Amino acid sequence: MLEGISGSLGWDEEEFRRLGHRVINMIADYLSALPDGPVFRPFPEELSTEWARTPAPQEGEPADAILDQFSTEVAPYPFGNGHPRFFGWVNSPPAPIGILAEALASAMNPRCAGGNHAAVYLERQVVEWFRQLVGFPVGTMGLLVSGGSMATLTALAVARHAKVAARGGNVRAIGLQGLDSPLVLYMSEEGHSCIRKAAELMGIGSNYVRIIPSDENYRMRVDLLRDQIASDADNGLLPFAVVASAGTVNTGAIDPLTEIAQVCRDLDLWLHVDGAYGAPALLSERHRSDLQNIALADSLAVDPHKWLYIPVEAGLVVVRNGEAMRDAFSLVPPYLRTDGNPRGVNGPPWLSEYGFQQTRGFRALKIWMALKFYGAEGYAQAIERNIAQARYLAGRIENSEELELAAPQNLSIVTFRYAPPALRGHGEVLDSLNKALLEEIQLGGKAFLSSTTLKGRFALRACIVNFATSRQDIDFLFDLVRAQGQALRP
Numbered sequence: 216m217l218e219g220i221s222g223s224l225g226w227d228e229e230e231f232r233r234l235g236h237r238v239i240n241m242i243a244d245y246l247s248a249l250p251d252g253p254v255f256r257p258f259p260e261e262l263s264t265e266w267a268r269t270p271a272p273q274e275g276e277p278a279d280a281i282l283d284q285f286s287t288e289v290a291p292y293p294f295g296n297g298h299p300r301f302f303g304w305v306n307s308p309p310a311p312i313g314i315l316a317e318a319l320a321s322a323m324n325p326r327c328a329g330g331n332h333a334a335v336y337l338e339r340q341v342v343e344w345f346r347q348l349v350g351f352p353v354g355t356m357g358l359l360v361s362g363g364s365m366a367t368l369t370a371l372a373v374a375r376h377a378k379v380a381a382r383g384g385n386v387r388a389i390g391l392q393g394l395d396s397p398l399v400l401y402m403s404e405e406g407h408s409c410i411r412k413a414a415e416l417m418g419i420g421s422n423y424v425r426i427i428p429s430d431e432n433y434r435m436r437v438d439l440l441r442d443q444i445a446s447d448a449d450n451g452l453l454p455f456a457v458v459a460s461a462g463t464v465n466t467g468a469i470d471p472l473t474e475i476a477q478v479c480r481d482l483d484l485w486l487h488v489d490g491a492y493g494a495p496a497l498l499s500e501r502h503r504s505d506l507q508n509i510a511l512a513d514s515l516a517v518d519p520h521k522w523l524y525i526p527v528e529a530g531l532v533v534v535r536n537g538e539a540m541r542d543a544f545s546l547v548p549p550y551l552r553t554d555g556n557p558r559g560v561n562g563p564p565w566l567s568e569y570g571f572q573q574t575r576g577f578r579a580l581k582i583w584m585a586l587k588f589y590g591a592e593g594y595a596q597a598i599e600r601n602i603a604q605a606r607y608l609a610g611r612i613e614n615s616e617e618l619e620l621a622a623p624q625n626l627s628i629v630t631f632r633y634a635p636p637a638l639r640g641h642g643e644v645l646d647s648l649n650k651a652l653l654e655e656i657q658l659g660g661k662a663f664l665s666s667t668t669l670k671g672r673f674a675l676r677a678c679i680v681n682f683a684t685s686r687q688d689i690d691f692l693f694d695l696v697r698a699q700g701q702a703l704r705p
C-alpha cells in the first residue's frame with residue numbers, strides 16, 4: 216500500500232514495519248559513518264540543476280526507491296553540524312534520543328494550539344522546568360517556538376504591549392499609529408540581528424533601535440546605555456525595552472546583566488535577555504554565577520536546538536509575567552474557547568493565546584525526552600566539556616607563535632587568526648590571508664570554522680556546541696589551521 220498511492224493513503228502495517236526498520240538502519244549507518252566522512256562538501260551543481268528542472272511527481276513511486284534516492288542524493292550533503300569537527304556558527308549535532316522523539320511526535324501529530332491532550336501538558340512541563348532553571352517566579356509563562364528569532368519577536372511584542380498599556384495606551388487597537396512618541400529599543404553592537412529584525416517587523420523601525428557600544432570585552436557599556444536612554448527621554452521619545460545578551464554570537468560575551476537590570480528598574484524599561492546560545496551554561500559550574508542574574512529579566516530567549524543539542528527547530532521564550540503574554544496575544548474566536556474543565560475537551564488556557572502561532576507542532580517531546588535522558592547532570596558535563604575544549608584551544612593559540620586570539624575567549628567560543636610574527640600589524644594582509652585560509656578549511660572537509668569581524672578585522676571563529684567533539688579534534692583543528700596558514704602565507 217505504501218508503494219505508491221492508488222486511491223488511498225494506505226496503511227499497511229507489515230510494510231510500514233519493514234520500511235521503518237530500513238529507515239532506522241539508514242539513520243544508524245548515517246550517524247556512525249559521519250565522523251569518517253567530510254565535515255562539509257558543497258552540493259553538486261549538476262544535482263541542483265537537475266532538481267530545479269524536475270517537475271512535481273504525477274504518479275507515486277515505491278518507498279524503497281525514494282529512500283534509495285535519499286541515500287545517494289540527499290544524505291551525502293549535510294550542512295555539517297553533526298560532525299565532531301564542525302565548529303561553525305552555533306550549530307550542534309542532534310541528540311540521538313531527539314531523532315527518535317521526532318518520529319514519535321509525528322506519529323501522534325497533535326496540533327498544540329491547545330486542548331486536553333498529552334502534548335499540551337508536556338509543553339507546559341518543559342516550560343516549567345526551564346522556569347526553574349532560570350529562576351523565574353511562579354506565574355511565568357512560556358512557549359516553544361521555532362528558535363531564538365521567534366522567541367525574541369514574541370518577547371518584544373509582549374514588552375511593547377505591556378509598556379504602552381502601562382501608559383494607558385493599547386497597541387493592539389491602534390498599532391503604533393496613535394502613539395504620541397516613538398518607542399525606542401536598546402541593544403549592544405554585539406546583539407543578534409534578530410533583535411533588529413523584530414523591531415522592524417513590529418513597526419518600531421531600525422532608526423529607533425539604539426546600538427550601544429561595547430567595551431574591550433564586547434560587553435554592553437552600561438554607562439552609555441544609561442546616557443542614551445536619558446537623552447532619548449529628554450527628546451520626547453519613549454524608551455521601552457533593552458535587550459541584553461547572555462552569550463553573544465560573535466564572542467560569547469555576557470553583558471553585565473545585573474547593572475543593565477538596575478538601569479531597567481530605575482528607568483522603567485523591559486529587560487529581555489537573549490540567551491539563545493548561552494543560557495544553558497547556567498548548568499555549568501564555571502558560568503552559573505555569570506548567568507544567574509538572567510533571573511532579573513522580564514523575558515528570556517533560549518534555544519534548546521543549540522547548546523542542548525535538540526534537533527532543530529526548538530526555541531523557547533519565557534516571560535516573567537505570564538498574564539502580560541496573554542494580554543499581548545490572546546484573541547479567542549468562539550470555536551477555540553477553553554472550558555477550563557480538567558475532564559473536558561478544551562483543557563487549560565490554549566497555548567495559542569500566548570503567542571502568534573495557532574497550529575503548533577509537538578516540539579516538547581524531543582526536549583522532554585532529552586532532558587529526561589541526560590538530566591541536568593548529563594547536560595552540565597557536556598556543556599562543561601565544551602567550555603573546557605574552548606579554553607584549551609584558546610590556550611594553545613595564546614602559546615603559539617603563529618596564531619593569536621582575536622577577542623577574549625568566552626563560554627565555548629574562540630575567535631582567532633593566523634598571524635605569524637612577520638605579518639603582525641599588517642591588518643589587510645592578515646585579513647586576506649585568513650579569508651583564504653578559512654575557505655581552504657571549509658572546502659577541505661576536514662574541519663569547519665566560520666568567521667566574523669571584530670573591531671573591523673576579520674577573525675576565524677570556532678563555537679563548540681558538540682557532545683561528540685574530543686580533545687583530539689581540537690588539536691586536529693589547531694594543527695590544520697597552522698598548516699594551512701603556513702601553506703598560504705605570502
Ligand SMILES: *Cc1c(COP(=O)(O)O)cnc(C)c1O
Pocket residue numbers: 305361362363364365407409460462463464489490491492493518530
Ligand atoms: C542563534 C541565535 C539567535 C537566533 O536564533 P534562531 O534560533 O537562529 O532563530 C539569537 N541570538 C543568539 C545569541 C543566537 O545565538
